[in-house]
Amino acid sequence: MLLPSILSTALSVLLFLSPTLTHAIALPASQPPVYEGTLSLIADTTGSKELTFSYSIVSSAKNNWVGIYPASGGGPVEEKYVSNSLVWKYIPDTTNGIVKLDVGSLANGEYIAFLLAKDGYKWLSKPVYVSLQNNNNGGNGNNVVGFLVETVTLKNGRQGDGYSAKIAGLVTPGYKPRFEKLSGDGWVSVSADGVISGVPDRTRDSTITIRATIPTTGQSSTLKAMIPVKRSGSSLVPDLKVMTFNLWWGGTYVNNYHAKQIKFIISTNVDIIGLQEAHGGHVQRLADALGWYFWQPKSGDLGIISRYPIVEDYGLANASGGVRISLDGTDQQVNFWNMHLGYDPYGPYDFCFDKMSVEKVLQREAQSGRTPQIVDTLKAMGPQIRQAWNIPVILVGDANAPSHLDWTEELRSKNCGYANIPWPTSTKPAEVGLIDSFRIANPNPVEVPGITWSPIYPFHNGGTGKVEPQDRIDFIYHTGSQLQVVESKSLVVGRPGVHGSHRDNEWTSDHAVVVTSYKL
Template identity: 40%
Template sequence: MVLAMLAVLIGPVPEARAAADGSLAVSSATVAVGSDVRFQYATPRPQAKNWVGLYADPGNGPVGEAYVGPSLKWVYTPDGSGSGVLATGGLTPGNYVLYYLYNDGYTWLAQPVKLKLTAALPGTLTVADPTVAAGSPVQVSYTTTSANAKNWVGLYRNPGDGPVNQVYVGPSLAWAYTPNASGSATLPTTGLTPGDYIVYYLYNDGYTWLAQPFPIRVTGTGAPRFPSSAFALRNAKVGVAYTAAVGGLVQGGTAGLTLTKTSGPAWASVSVSGVVSGTPTAAGTVTIGVRATSSTGTADATVTVRVQSGVLVPQLRALSWNLWHGGSSVTGGFEKELKFLLDSDADVVGLQENDGAAQRLAGALGWSFHQDGSVAVVSRYPITATGTAIAGRAVAARIDLGARSVRLWSAHLGYTPYGPYDACFGRMGVQQLLNQEAAAGRTGQINTIVSAMGPDLAAASSTPVLLVGDFNAPSHLDWTASNSRCGYGAVPWPTSTAPANAGLTDSYRQAHPNPAAFPGTTWSPVFKTFTGGYGYDSHAGEAEPQDRIDFIHYKGPLTVVSSDALWVGAPSQSNPSANAWPSDHAAVLTVFQVG
């Protein structure tokens, strides 16, 4: 009884250690005092006494993964993935931080998440059922002391373009006026794809919050399904406890969803939530049959696990991918993104035009993620440290590969003016092209990023470094005297010369030295005809200049095994929403042998 009372006061008591290979995200980073902090979590190491605790920031949280002082609020999070709520009653406005911690202890399961508590809001918002099937209405109830004929509720994708900071970002997907001091409203979900959404209660045709936003989930319809019927999970080691998650991958009708093992080695088990776990007994590749069962049907998948006796990750599969507004430009984009990531067998991914997709993708895959605006990193192996974002242009993450770590930078440079248009349509001289690169901001952006990478590049002999991204500019390795592009010879494009001068190597051109034979085009498998704009409307209808503007650069003890520009199917420019490929860029996949 005494121990139970102590637990209520200070949170759990430390017991064991684990790796920070999970994810933690809040539905809103700004919460009014009196409202709930709503969060989502995932870990490949579920324990009945994993927990989430709220601390003042800066304060007495387990910054060094050791007890310093009691949590202000806490709750157990026992599943492989799920959501939770922490009440904020009794707290004062200010900065706080949320920790996701292992097995009654203080070892991080994910990177902490910062949030801000603001003064209490003049209303309340509740949703009758926070999980609805696509096509079913969302029923909301509200109260406020600031009644107005044009108060309203709006439904947005989460995370997405809602008024997170109480200013307009993008249009709502559905909305309704709520003119009374209390009442109810209905928001339709017809046409929405399955995923996470959020309802805002807003003042007088504007974007000032009347209540804390309320997150909801729209589920699919029909039978359950896996995005891919066969895919690999993270590697395992002989004699070392192993976990990976597959439950979040199930799409379609998921009401009453449970997962079971249908085949595979004796050491592997599959929990009802889809956590694959056990301790491998021998090296080799094993296959495990997994069945998803819901109230609407079943789906089967075969997953493979490469069990290593030595190095955990002898080969690293790195991917750079522009998601084209988070996949929202293509019908069913999220599921198509999941399928490609599974089919590509990527280990670490740098994303651009992320629009919050990294959080959703990592949650479904059971991976780690780090995101800032349009750029993000997702990884099937634990992210153990992150770096400060550079003006929303780049983020960095340190990824634990077992015997070795790798530092991954994901970058997205400005897109206008665009060099190939200035060259192929504008016929500018080489110096004019370089001046345009500076005017676009890309030259300064790449120099800032490379400078910030300095400490990582200096340590690359022990911790390899990757710089991946959409640079929105060609490479000097492609525009050469022997490989004419639009009649030009050599052009020293700054966005490629700066990484090279810093000691980074272009992995695609390392694998394919001849740019004429292997152009490696990434812009664009969708747009083959120029549609105008950028000051070149007179060239509309001409062939779109095709070029390689997405890259994976590296430095350190890595050897390029292969590198490819990838997309799926035959994407249509006239009807892109129906494409199987959910982006307008090709992705770049490089396989490295890890030294």
């Protein structure tokens, strides 16, 4: 969910550019582009406020350059000008070398560096994410490198089947360390660039210890990675865990958001995530860090990341989009859809602040775009829903509206004196057979409300002192007899400070997430 005043606040923050300047990186999930050059960050041991990059390109030019932009947006993510870089410099007229950029003027936060061609915006390499964490205390904070987590559970393997997983992205952004296996089962090998591979030779979960070392400095860090191994001939993914996660403009309103997001996602051990407010390459950023597959359309703020291969793109349908994910070849697949519906006008405000009639509020649900958006989404999903006996279907996302299952007679006082409201964004999925996984697991909304909006807004952002309506507006729906709900939760981590005191929150969003565990 977005509030107009949040957007205006973003304009006043020096570190971040206007979200309207953000563009999505349009990259195929299964075929990442191949660039002619490389760019990587070298650890700085001088204590100066400089970032040192090494580069390698096919052909040199006097006006090839490196520019640094906020990770929240503004960079040439579609190889076109969007806004001015914060810091830039021409690289030497050579095919390989180093370039140093003075970042002493930049605040702590997350940035992205682009290597660009001939005073233009054509990418010469994949961009590099940079995290400045100590830039106001004599040093840029990037001379400490390490794994972002101490332990990680990787995707499942199966006895007798080839296995491969990537862990290179789990280190401090911007570095290219050398990886090596320190201990673990003999079948597991670890390449210098961070690829775990082998063929499990027994039915036993494997734990391996991996070290990452920066060649130029000798700095190192270790990671314990666990690989669940299934029996030969059995299902590769007998249990599936999915999440819906509104990132809140990528997470950029919170310091050190990249590391915090990665730690949280790994702690949940989920398999598939539907992302909203993921503009400007945040989908690929998270997928690359986790070593996962990803889907992101050319426009909009939606994205999907998955441990398992994305094998078909269903494209966009108004405010939603979908893919088919192969959990175990053609034997086990799931159709996965993600939505982010319109946010204005917002129904709970109409009821709680303006005391509108039910008829008027339902009219405004259509005015907001939510009603036609959910109708178009369900229409696009129709053929898959009708075939859900074969391939199960999951729909996740931010509906920006509550559920009819929560606005009950028992909760009339909580819901500003209203009850039995047929919110279209929840009734219409139910009409076509989609099941609200959270309410299956937690059938009593009085005992388990599952609030997702908002952990940082106890009071309305309009400055009137009004209490912010607290509602469950993020959902995971499903259909298909193969899916049995085991558990569903709404989650945050830490104790989020309210908006205005949120910069150092451990939690990086203004929504809670929802996580549902299924038995297949």
